[in-house]
Amino acid sequence: MTKIEVxxxxxxxxxxxxxxxxxxxxxxxxxxxxxxxxxxxxSNCGACTVHLDGRSVKSCNVLAVQADGxxxxxxxxxxxxxxxxxxxxxxxxxxALQCGFCTPGMVMQSIDLLNDNxxxxxxxxxxxxxxxxxxxxxxxxxxxxxxxxxxxxxNK
Amino acid sequence: MTATAEPQLExxxxxxxxxxxxxITGRTRWTDNITLPGMLHLAMVRSPFAHAKITNIxxxxxxxxxxVVTVVTGxxxxxxxxxxxxxWPITPDQVTPPHPPVAIDRATFxxxxxxxxxxxxxxxxxxxxxxxxxxxxxxxxxxxxxxxANDTTLAHPDLGTNKSALWVFDSAEAGTGGNVDEAIxxxxxxxxxxxxxxxxxxxxxxxxxxPRSTVVDPTGEQITMWSATQIPHILRFLLAAVLxxxxxKVRVIAPDVGGGFGGKLQTTPEEFITMVxxxxxxxxxxxxxxxxxxxMAAHHGRDQWQKLTLSAEKDxxxxxxxxxxxxxxxxxxxxxxGGVPVLGAFMFNAIYKxxxxxxxxxxxxxNKAWTDAYRGAGRPEATYAxxxxxxxxxxxxxxxxxxxxxxNWIKHEExxxxxxxxxxxxxxxxxxxxxxxKEHFGYDELRAEQQRRRxxxxxxxxxxxVSTFTEMCGLAPSRVLGSLDYGAGGWEHATVRMLATGxxxxxxxxxxxxxGHETAFSQIVADRLGVPFEDVEVLHGDTQVAxxxxxxxxxxxxxVGGEALVRAADKVIEKAKPIAAHMLEASADDxxxxxxxxxxxxTDQGVAMAEVALATFAAHDLPDGVEPSLDCDxxxxxxxxxxxxxxxxxxxxxxxxxxxxxxxxxxCVDDIGNVINPLIVAGQVHGGLVQGIAQALWEEAVYDDxxxxxxxxxxxxxxxxxxxxxxFDVDHTxxxxxxxxxxxxxxxxxxxxxxxxxxxxxxxxAIRQFGVNDVRMPCTPERVWKAINDGGGGDxxxxxxxxxxxxxxxxxxxxGASE
Numbered sequence: 017m018t019k020i021e022v023x024x025x026x027x028x029x030x031x032x033x034x035x036x037x038x039x040x041x042x043x044x045x046x047x048x049x050x051x052x053x054x055x056x057x058x059s060n061c062g063a064c065t066v067h068l069d070g071r072s073v074k075s076c077n078v079l080a081v082q083a084d085g086x087x088x089x090x091x092x093x094x095x096x097x098x099x100x101x102x103x104x105x106x107x108x109x110x111x112a113l114q115c116g117f118c119t120p121g122m123v124m125q126s127i128d129l130l131n132d133n134x135x136x137x138x139x140x141x142x143x144x145x146x147x148x149x150x151x152x153x154x155x156x157x158x159x160x161x162x163x164x165x166x167x168x169x170x171n172k
Numbered sequence: 173m174t175a176t177a178e179p180q181l182e183x184x185x186x187x188x189x190x191x192x193x194x195x196i197t198g199r200t201r202w203t204d205n206i207t208l209p210g211m212l213h214l215a216m217v218r219s220p221f222a223h224a225k226i227t228n229i230x231x232x233x234x235x236x237x238x239x240v241v242t243v244v245t246g247x248x249x250x251x252x253x254x255x256x257x258x259x260w261p262i263t264p265d266q267v268t269p270p271h272p273p274v275a276i277d278r279a280t281f282x283x284x285x286x287x288x289x290x291x292x293x294x295x296x297x298x299x300x301x302x303x304x305x306x307x308x309x310x311x312x313x314x315x316x317x318x319x320x321a322n323d324t325t326l327a328h329p330d331l332g333t334n335k336s337a338l339w340v341f342d343s344a345e346a347g348t349g350g351n352v353d354e355a356i357x358x359x360x361x362x363x364x365x366x367x368x369x370x371x372x373x374x375x376x377x378x379x380x381x382x383p384r385s386t387v388v389d390p391t392g393e394q395i396t397m398w399s400a401t402q403i404p405h406i407l408r409f410l411l412a413a414v415l416x417x418x419x420x421k422v423r424v425i426a427p428d429v430g431g432g433f434g435g436k437l438q439t440t441p442e443e444f445i446t447m448v449x450x451x452x453x454x455x456x457x458x459x460x461x462x463x464x465x466x467x468m469a470a471h472h473g474r475d476q477w478q479k480l481t482l483s484a485e486k487d488x489x490x491x492x493x494x495x496x497x498x499x500x501x502x503x504x505x506x507x508x509x510g511g512v513p514v515l516g517a518f519m520f521n522a523i524y525k526x527x528x529x530x531x532x533x534x535x536x537x538x539n540k541a542w543t544d545a546y547r548g549a550g551r552p553e554a555t556y557a558x559x560x561x562x563x564x565x566x567x568x569x570x571x572x573x574x575x576x577x578x579x580n581w582i583k584h585e586e587x588x589x590x591x592x593x594x595x596x597x598x599x600x601x602x603x604x605x606x607x608x609x610k611e612h613f614g615y616d617e618l619r620a621e622q623q624r625r626r627x628x629x630x631x632x633x634x635x636x637x638v639s640t641f642t643e644m645c646g647l648a649p650s651r652v653l654g655s656l657d658y659g660a661g662g663w664e665h666a667t668v669r670m671l672a673t674g675x676x677x678x679x680x681x682x683x684x685x686x687x688g689h690e691t692a693f694s695q696i697v698a699d700r701l702g703v704p705f706e707d708v709e710v711l712h713g714d715t716q717v718a719x720x721x722x723x724x725x726x727x728x729x730x731x732v733g734g735e736a737l738v739r740a741a742d743k744v745i746e747k748a749k750p751i752a753a754h755m756l757e758a759s760a761d762d763x764x765x766x767x768x769x770x771x772x773x774x775t776d777q778g779v780a781m782a783e784v785a786l787a788t789f790a791a792h793d794l795p796d797g798v799e800p801s802l803d804c805d806x807x808x809x810x811x812x813x814x815x816x817x818x819x820x821x822x823x824x825x826x827x828x829x830x831x832x833x834x835x836x837x838x839x840c841v842d843d844i845g846n847v848i849n850p851l852i853v854a855g856q857v858h859g860g861l862v863q864g865i866a867q868a869l870w871e872e873a874v875y876d877d878x879x880x881x882x883x884x885x886x887x888x889x890x891x892x893x894x895x896x897x898x899x900f901d902v903d904h905t906x907x908x909x910x911x912x913x914x915x916x917x918x919x920x921x922x923x924x925x926x927x928x929x930x931x932x933x934x935x936x937x938a939i940r941q942f943g944v945n946d947v948r949m950p951c952t953p954e955r956v957w958k959a960i961n962d963g964g965g966g967d968x969x970x971x972x973x974x975x976x977x978x979x980x981x982x983x984x985x986x987x988g989a990s991e
Contacts, residue, residue, distance in 0.1 A: 034295075050205035051198015053430075055381050056463035060886035063381060091198035104196040108188055111851045114859065115686030116195030117381040117430030123196065138899065145894040149886065151381050151431050152686050153855060154862035154923075155894040171899055 020084035024049065025093025033080045039073075040064040042080035043090060051092040051120050055149070062148030065121035066090045072128035074121075074147070091120035094127075103127050103165045110170070112161035114152035122148050126162045135166055182695035182705050183914075186851040189691040190710075191684075194428075201427040203385035203398045208456040211387070212241055214446060215297035216459075217287035217304045218469065219279030222313035222539040222879025223327070226277055229287055230305040237300035239292035241453065246276035246286065253448050254414040256439060256504070259406075259659035260511035262535070266337040269328045269537065271504045273441035273448075279308070280327065280503035281539050282880050283468035285441055290449060290457065313539040313879045317477060317500045320538045327503060327537040336501055336535040337510050341517050341593065343529040349592035350528035352483075355492030359483035364491065367482045367564050372948050373553045375475040375500070375873040377467055377883075378546045379891050382430020384470060385460040386443045388450035394423040394716070395451065399443055402432040403723040404683055406507075406660070408715045410439045411447060426713040429685035433863065434545030436685065437725045438471055438507050467884040472873050473546020475500035476513065476553055482561045488569050490580050492528040495520045495557065499535045502542035509544065510535040511658060515644075515726075516550030518593040522558045523602055523642045523817060524580040529592040539879055545725060547863055547924040551643045559639045559929035560946075567940060573638045573933070574606060574615075581640065588910075595644060597815045598910040602640060605841045605905045609819035612901050613839035618823050626941060634836070635824045635938025639930035642817035645918035646911075647726030650809050663809035664728065665720040666736035668697065668744050670802040672789035674782025676701060676708045681721015682733035683713045687920065688852045689729055695848055696734055696914070700741040701781055702768020720807070727918025730848065731814055735912040739806035748784045748802050754795040755779050755787060814909045816917040818842035820926045824934035828942075831957025833869065833935055839901040842922055845908045846915040853919050857902050860923020866892050867924075868931035870950050890950075 017032040024047060031046050043049040043066070052075060055063030064075040067089040075088075094101040103123050106112070113119040122145065129136065129144035136144060141162045142155070150158060163170045194200055231243035246253070249272075256271040274285050287304050291297035314320040314327040320334045327334050343349030359366045387398040395417065401407055404424040412419035429436065442459050450457040461470070479496040499513040513533040521529050548555075566576040582589045584601040591597060610616075615636070622634040647653075650661030667679040678697050682689060694708040711717050721733075745765050752770035753760040756779055763770045771778035784802070787793070791800035823836040840857065847853050870890035874883045883889040908915030928949070935951045936944060944959045 044205075049198070050202070051200065053200075053202060053382070054204070055383065056886050058463065058885045058887050061381065061463070091196075095197055100196065107196050108192040111189065111855050113192060113195055114688070114855055115381065115429065115431040116191070116200060117202070119195050120198050142894040142897070147893075149381065149891050149893060151379055151433065151863075151891065152859045154858035154860075154900070155897050156858040156899055157855060158894065159899065 018081050020081055022083045023087040025090055035079070035081055037080045038076050039078040039080050039083050040075035043075060049090050049092055052090045053117060053120060055117065060149065061118070062125060063118050063121040065124040065148065067124060067128065072125050091123060094123070101127070106161040106165035110157045110161040110164055112153060112157040118148060118150040122150060122158060126165065129162065130166050135168060136162070138171065182698040183848050185695065185849065187691055187695060187705065187849055189688050189852070190694060191688065191690045202382060202430060203387055203400045203427055204460045206387045206398055206458070208387070208389055211456040211458055212290050212292060212453065213294040213297045214449070214457060214459040215289045215294070215301040216285045216465065217289065217301050217306065218465070219275065219282060219284045219286050219308070221279055221308055221310050222282045222315065223311040224279045224308035225311060226275065226279060226286055226306060227309050228307040231287065233305065234289055234300040234303040237296065237303055239296045240300045241290040241292065243287060243289050243300070243304060244449070246272055246274035249274055249448060253444060256441060256444065257410050257414055257507065258505040258509045259507050260509055261657060262339045262510040262514050263337040266505070266510065267331055267333060267335065268505045269331060273444040281541055283541060284503070285445070288445055288449065290453065294460070315538060315540065315875060315877070315879050317475065317498055317536060317538060321498050321534060321536045327539045334537045336505060336537055338532065338534050339510065339514055341531040343592045346594055348594040349526065352492040352494045352528040352530040355528040356481055356483045356494060359491060363486050365484045365486065365565065365568055367561060367568060369480050369561060369564060369946065371478040371480065371557055371560060373474040373476040373478065373556065374949050375543070376473045376546055376867055376871050377873050377889055378433045378435025378470070378473060379889065380431035380433055380435050383461045383463055383466045384436065384440065384442065385458070386446045387456065387458045388446045389456040390450045390454055391456070394421055395447070396423045396425065397443065397447060398425045398427055400429050400436060401426050402429065402436040402683060402685055402725055404713055404715055405681060405721040405723050407439055407443065414444070415447065423716045426683050432685045433547040434473060434549055434725060435470055437545045463886065464884050467889060468881050469541060471506055471542050471544040472502065473543060474553060475543050478553065478557050480557055480561055482565060484565055488565060488571065488576050488579050490524055490526050493521060493526050495531045497533040499533050500540065500543060501535050501537050502540045503537065504542040506542040506544040512543070512545055512550045513553065514550065514656065516554035518595050518644060519551050519554035520558050521592050522555065523582055523640060524562070525582060526592045540875055541881065547860065548921045549726065551921065552864065552925045552928055555639070555641045555643065555925045556929045559641065560933065563638065563933045564945060567945070577638070577640050596812060598812060599907045600642065600815060600817050601843060601905060601907045602817060605817065605843050606640060606819040608903060608905055609821050609839050609841040612841065612903060613821040613837065615821065631827060631829050633826050633828055633938040635826060635934040635936065637822040637824065637930040637932065637934025637937055639820040639926050639933065641820065641926040642815050643922060643925045644813040644815055645727035645921060646731035646810055646814045647728045648813060649811055660722065661809065662722065662732065663807050664722055664733040664736045665805065665807045666733065666740045667803065667805045668740040670744060670785040670788070672786055674703070674707065674785055676703055678708055678710045678737060679718045680710060680712045680733050680737065681718055681723070682729035683721065683723045684729065685724065687724065687729060688849070692730065692848045692852055693734065693737060696737055697741055700738060701744065702766070703781065727920040730916050731909070731912050731918050732808060732810055734914055734916065736806050736808035738913055739808055740804045743804035743806060744802050747804060748781060750795055750798055751788055752779050752784050755784065810911060812911045814911055814917040816842060816844045816919065816922050818922065818926055820930040822930040822934040824931065824938055826935060826938040826956060828939065828960055831953035831955070831960065833951060833953070833956060835898050837901070838898065840926065841903045841905055842919070843905045843907050844919045844922065845917040846906060847904065848916065854902055856919045857923045858900055860921060861900055861927045862892055862897055864924040864927030865931050868928045868949055868951060870896070872950050
């Protein structure tokens, strides 16, 4: 067991973890951050995407011990004082989710995408979300949500 | 006229969804989120062989591993585990092998469970599963569908055959049309046209995003199962029926469920095992599958060979359609099983006026994962076949594919129309949808561009694909299901509860897993009862809260469940009326109910529904003999299916040098009757389109020649990404359904049913000048390139999915179902 100290959604936490424990397992099983979900076992689906020091990572691809001393933000840490993050609001407004399982990862990745490129065109949005799978929406409205959150005109 | 502002109707409004708030903030209740005190975890030991005798299972090492509680085999569980049910024996003599959740002496597909480890943590269970030592004696496996149909190798040797059931519909025998063989003969001998084709519906994986998960808590009076399922009510019934537990002692909860697409329309070995072990051990137990397990062992969809013969007169008027299917059941006859192709039986004739029709499906057992419903279930297969064939007929005649369709389709003034398959289509307007789609698409301009590219020998050719689909949905009239030997009815149930505070609780037996019932059903009730949208709470997915229901599949929730809701709400109004009359000291006959208020006709006197609800709750002054409750139930059994239709147009660019295909434009105009929420409808269409497009272009469950699924992860099974897809042009015409009072038709499956043939028709259209008349799905660059260069159908692809661990480069990857 290894002791780690991590800041998760603004709160400092400290735990003894098995070295093999994945960050996503740590978030879900130790911290009860079940908003972050596991959709696959090959790092393809992106459902577990969180921010590690402000950059998106697939938390199934990071060991909990690698997060030691770092800052993690999950979908549960985005809304501030009851106000949704603009990306969350855009997903709601544009009907960019149906079952909602991919949504936490999709929202976290979309925020990272705009951090890199605040005014992406449609193709850049599509490329930027390539690592996150959604089976419900056909991506049509997810693209519109990212356009909305970036303050750009939304295609019909 | 004085302008009295009518309150805005909720029906038809693009309301943002109620369920989003919890989903976008991570406050969700997925089954895997549930943790109970002392909860144990399961790991499954699965057969690596497609077909093998289990000669010995040594569990000693595993049992000694840290925190392992027990390890059980099929022998240990014996009769206690029951046999998984098939609810739809399609013929009286259907051959149905027993299906113990844990295999007892023989594994029948790669991925079948042979032993189960119970441990204090999921990781410890998984570790110990590695220590279970199973001795297998490999048996010959039935893998190829056509070979299996000849009983070359038996999937279940004891049964003596792989042929499970032969189901036939013939219009001459049914009295719904003529003799198809005569029609074909006439076309062959006379100067008619006969088109013969064989199409492959490849095997697909539903690939819902939330892996399946089950938690069972055996403490307390009722055994509670949470499961990532589409069908909590059917699951409860079957757990009780199979395991011999009183139904009243079983509670099933489908909490937030992350997609289904038919893939969670199943009663699974994993659910039964978790239930049996939790009862045995008296402790809560959880099992959550990995994605690889899900791909390997959750049911697959499609997997048919379609032999098709279409006859027509010289002018293109169709005279007959003969459909002969082989359908791969996999190793077991699943819950719906052979019923999936039977659901397609009534749809091959589609929107066209065939005078003669014959359908036959032979279901076949093989040593592969079992198949069952996947979005559309039988109807995409039918639509693909007919829409490809109508395009082939147009090509044969050298006319536009829309022209041949128009020549043969049911005209809007001909409804209601009884088809050659015996269904009565209540309404539709194919002309209107097609006209709108052509305009949006820019059909004539794209045809002109196609011509230019052909003439200039452009290396990138353009193809235009058409699909003028219809489908039958809103499953289903119980009498029809009974006549088809399905084991249950097709009604749906709803309750409306008026709370003392004027809020309304709506309980539905439909079980949403992403569709947005909480929003759409709130809109219906808000209009009906005249209460604010926000004041309606929709409860579902828990058999103790919603005790009656038949769940969500077959585009049924709105058209069947929504109608039940309307009827329950109307009963509430009727029940409230005498109380309102009493409060107003008026006669009930003088009251009218409008916008949430009972008013005395011709006066300004009235009382709001919320006031009636409060007075009923207090019950201080009710009329004599009136019970102090406004709550009402209704159960609706539809009298007919409903028939959404639409015109889908797809433009594909094909690089003739590489075989790469690229979608240029996709336009669809669907007619789904009246729309409750246009935002939700558009979402259903977008998602449906991509699943259908994915069948045409990318997805295929590929088994190698030893029966191992080589596309068992998202690395190899190509669920499309945002970068693979385009934005769609979606619109509607509105011809209300006449079989429910809301005038709605199902939309959940329409996009998937319609889009696959539109895409393949476009790919073939782009390269027909090279002598190509088919490209097998998925239309990979390799297949397209071979079709162009061989002038054939590109039917053999050696590497549909990337081979793994293949040093020699010689491993033969079978095409599709390893033919």
